[in-house]
Amino acid sequence: MGSTQERLTAWLTLEAVPGIGPVTATRLLAAVSDSGSGAPSAIDTLFLWDDSKLHEIGLSWAQIQALRHPEVGVVQALEWAERPDNRLICRDSPEYPPLLREIPAAPLLLYCRGDLDALSAVQLAMVGSRHPSYAGRDNATRLSRALAERGLAITSGLALGIDGICHQQALAAGGITLAVLGSGLDSVYPRRHQGLADQIVASGGLIVSELAPNKGPLAEHFPRRNRIISGLSLGTLVVEAAEQSGSLITARYALEQGREVFAVPGAPQNGQALGCNRLIQQGAKLVMEPDDVLVELNWAQIRAVSGAEVDEMAAITGTNSALPYADLLDNVGYETTSVDTVAERAELPVEVVLGRLVELELAGAVIAVAGGYVRTRRANHV
Incomplete structure (x- = not known):
């Protein structure tokens, strides 16, 4: 195997160990790095250590055995990555987005389909209700299109409603859009957005997931997905959201990650806008026009109306x-x-x-x- 494939194998194997997620993996790798062993990297050192040392830093004997004997899913993931348009990126890869690497519990691996250059684009997350009002749809349309025209890549979750509108308008503006899925890339959810996902890839954008390609959508996947949406972006704009909305989870992640949070206000009578109004009360930047976002981000593009x-x-x-x-x-x-x-x-x-x-x-x-x-x-x- 070449060095790239060996590195991917190591990361895939670590992620496949039962009980090992991004947080535990980060702790283990930090313990290995602190050892001063002189190995090329923490992930290499982890696999060089003997069983007793691995047990000392917190791995159970069952987990150590799993680390020594990769499961069949590792081979399947490597085969998937060799297909056209597919890429698999590990956390210590130079292609891994620096902003995402900074967040707590950064994904160990990113399954990507499309143009990897999109990962390095300056991104704004735009999220909102799956059942938007007319005002919500209108705001999503005009803001996403205008911001994409000014050069921001629009990142969202490919969901129905506001997410889908933002992706579509970014494409209509000739801009770049990235979709972060709560399922594997071979199990696009919702199914009706398979065509939109294909269009994103064909137009120079990217679809991304931390989940294995064949993983279907589960409820617990979507909050995890939201931290990636905000983690890739300089800021998160909530276009329309009720008080008990998944979009507010994305906004909370953005705050925890030290990123900007924006919200579009709505009428108090509109229950779909109460979450946005609450965010503004709590200090989110109120957005009425594209420049409200661009100025706050110190965007260097032309800000005057064309x-x-x-x-x-x-x-x-x-x-x-x-x-x-x-x-x-x-x-x-x-x-x-x-x-x-x-x-x-x-x-x-x-x-x-x-x-x-x-x-x-x-x-x-x-x-x-x-x-x-x-x-x-x-x-x-x-």
């Missing part, structure tokens, strides 16, 4: 000034607003309101959704 965007905004302003029933529009929110609520606010009969809302919808100022209407961003004329 000429094309200025023209677009001017066109939108011109369009809004001619909108029909602008006074009625003021009673439609960016969250779902029922027809009865609009009628009550406008002090008009429901049948009159319905007719005018139809005209506003034709003008692109509102969108009909389940439960009522929402105002579009292009209708922000006041």
Whole structure:
């Protein structure tokens, strides 16, 4: 075996030992490093030590036997890594992302598919609800697209809802996006995002997991996945999240890792936004526009609005000034607003309101959704 394959074999074998996870492995390797044995690296030293010394640093006799006799999964992982587009990176590899290596319990191995250069890109994590409101979808669309256009790689979890929107908009902007899975790369979850995963790889992005390729999704995988999403990134932007949301786990990891935390505010009446509002109360950076993120990160790219965007905004302003029933529009929110609520606010009969809302919808100022209407961003004329 070549040296690279030998190193991968060592890391795979260590990870396969029962009871050995990233935290325990880090402790063992630190104990080996502190020994001053002069071996090339801690992982090499670990396998050179005799059984009694391994037992002294905390390995059970059963674990030592497992270390001496690699399981069949080690060979399978090595074979997987030899296939086109697949790469397996161990924690002491020069290709391992430095930011991720800094976090507590950094993964021992990363299974990757796609362009490894994406790992070295400056990344922003964007996460949120699997069942976003119209406002959540709109915020995810405009922010992820704009930030990708300015050169940030967008990292998320390939989940339904906000995650998927952020990946898709980064791709639409011609940017780079990375998806960190809560399953193995050969068992993409959710299945309906298999096509999106393939598109990410084909477009110069990367899909990543610390799990063996054939591992299916389990509930305990996703909190572990979240620490990688935040660990790869300079900061985490929570677009929309309820108070009991997995996205808040990602935000907590970001805080623990010393990274920036951003959140998009929402109306108090929107239960899907309560988690974001709470994060802002606790000190997260409030984000309304892309520059709120870029300035906080000291992003060196052009921060001014491009000429094309200025023209677009001017066109939108011109369009809004001619909108029909602008006074009625003021009673439609960016969250779902029922027809009865609009009628009550406008002090008009429901049948009159319905007719005018139809005209506003034709003008692109509102969108009909389940439960009522929402105002579009292009209708922000006041």
